[in-house]
Amino acid sequence: MGSYIHSIEYYLPTSTLSNAKLSQEFPEWEADKIEEKIGIRSRHITSRNETALDLAFNAANKLLEGFDKKLVDFVILCTQSPDYFLPTGACILQDRLGLRKDIGAFDFNLGCSGYIYGLAFAKGLINSHIASNVLLIMAETYSKHIHPSDKSNRSIFGDGAAATLISFSSIENIHKFELGTDGSGKDNLIVKRGGMRNIEFSNQDLPENYLFMNGPEIFNFTLDIVPDLVQKVLLKNNESLDSIDFCIFHQANKFMLEYLRKKMKVDPAKFYLNMLETGNTVSATIPIALKDCLETGLVKTGYKVLLVGFGVGYSWGATIILI
Amino acid sequence: MEKVVFFKKLLAELELEESEIDESSPLHITSLQTLTLMSFLDEHFGIRVKVKDLIGIESVRKLMELIGKDKID
Numbered sequence: 251m252g253s254y255i256h257s258i259e260y261y262l263p264t265s266t267l268s269n270a271k272l273s274q275e276f277p278e279w280e281a282d283k284i285e286e287k288i289g290i291r292s293r294h295i296t297s298r299n300e301t302a303l304d305l306a307f308n309a310a311n312k313l314l315e316g317f318d319k320k321l322v323d324f325v326i327l328c329t330q331s332p333d334y335f336l337p338t339g340a341c342i343l344q345d346r347l348g349l350r351k352d353i354g355a356f357d358f359n360l361g362c363s364g365y366i367y368g369l370a371f372a373k374g375l376i377n378s379h380i381a382s383n384v385l386l387i388m389a390e391t392y393s394k395h396i397h398p399s400d401k402s403n404r405s406i407f408g409d410g411a412a413a414t415l416i417s418f419s420s421i422e423n424i425h426k427f428e429l430g431t432d433g434s435g436k437d438n439l440i441v442k443r444g445g446m447r448n449i450e451f452s453n454q455d456l457p458e459n460y461l462f463m464n465g466p467e468i469f470n471f472t473l474d475i476v477p478d479l480v481q482k483v484l485l486k487n488n489e490s491l492d493s494i495d496f497c498i499f500h501q502a503n504k505f506m507l508e509y510l511r512k513k514m515k516v517d518p519a520k521f522y523l524n525m526l527e528t529g530n531t532v533s534a535t536i537p538i539a540l541k542d543c544l545e546t547g548l549v550k551t552g553y554k555v556l557l558v559g560f561g562v563g564y565s566w567g568a569t570i571i572l573i
Numbered sequence: 574m575e576k577v578v579f580f581k582k583l584l585a586e587l588e589l590e591e592s593e594i595d596e597s598s599p600l601h602i603t604s605l606q607t608l609t610l611m612s613f614l615d616e617h618f619g620i621r622v623k624v625k626d627l628i629g630i631e632s633v634r635k636l637m638e639l640i641g642k643d644k645i646d
Contacts (some may be wrong), residue, residue: 308638466623505612509612509616
């Protein structure tokens with residue numbers, strides 16, 4: 251008894267923000283240098299009235315074109331840009347997607363590690379016979395958290411959503427997980443406005459109350475955590491980097507991923523790096539990358555793929571899936 | 574690391590405009606260069622620095638002091 255990734259679809263907003271456009275707004279920000287450094291040329295950005303839930307709906311709808319929605323018996327939504335404090339976005343999706351009413355639904359709030367945790371939830375639900383077909387949706391609109399004057403974060407983050415169907419299988423294709431948390435890093439990637447702690451900030455248009463990321467500290471965090479995380483998940487699954495066919499890490503930015511890859515001595519031929527036209531879509535980067543890899547043939551049936559997520563929280567996780 | 578090699582590597586990694594540098598050269602680290610410098614220090618000297626450690630590093634000499642004189646001949 252086990253679980254497997256049945257299918258993935260993703261949806262990106264139609265509007266885009268190019269480096270050229272950013273350079274027009276910020277003349278000191280050279281488009282070529284941004285692309286070379288972070289590996290991003292353009293990113294998709296939601297319109298004023300388009301939300302993470304809309305992106306989630308579109309991604310899920312696309313996926314359900316190829317699957318009988320009556321068979322979906324659990325919906326999980328991962329977002330840090332919810333439409334409302336309440337009700338839960340996944341409940342709204344159940345209704346908008348026309349799913350059965352006798353199913354479970356919940357949201358969880360994680361960023362770049364979210365996909366790994368979502369897979370862990372889905373596997374647990376399936377293996378405990380609570381569900382057989384879990385619809386896991388990652389939907390993020392960080393652009394709405396970023397102050398217009400923040401050229402650095404506007405360069406890095408893009409909006410997007412990805413829907414994954416995880417289904418019951420006679421064998422286990424989603425292997426063991428390694429998860430981690432260190433809340434002491436909370437101040438290094440944070441949106442202070444909008445919640446209850448600093449309720450007065452929501453009425454102030456101060457850049458510091460929007461999304462704040464201490465890039466160098468996040469860089470240090472990844473160097474501290476990721477190589478060890480990879481070793482632990484490989485060990486737990488009796489695998490090695492040599493026995494893994496392909497690696498998909500959270501697509502944070504090119505500079506960070508290249509440095510991690512070199513530090514861990516991962517063969518570049520089996521290390522995915524592509525956020526050129528999407529930017530960092532937070533929890534959606536891994537499923538978007540996995541879908542692209544499946545479509546382009548970089549990942550094939552029978553491959554063992556290492557998935558690694560890390561970021562805001564701090565929170566991190568990794569697993570190995572069999573395609 | 575030999576001084577000459579250090580100067581060459583620093584020049585290349587930070588893509589500095591000068592054709593050559595030495596201890597007395599000024600160093601103005603932009604936000605884009607910060608991560609590059611951090612990875613340079615980690616990769617070549619095994620030093621993990623925080624942003625606050627780089628405040629006041631306005632010359633190559635200051636950077637060499639941060640790295641430690643024993644690590645650059």
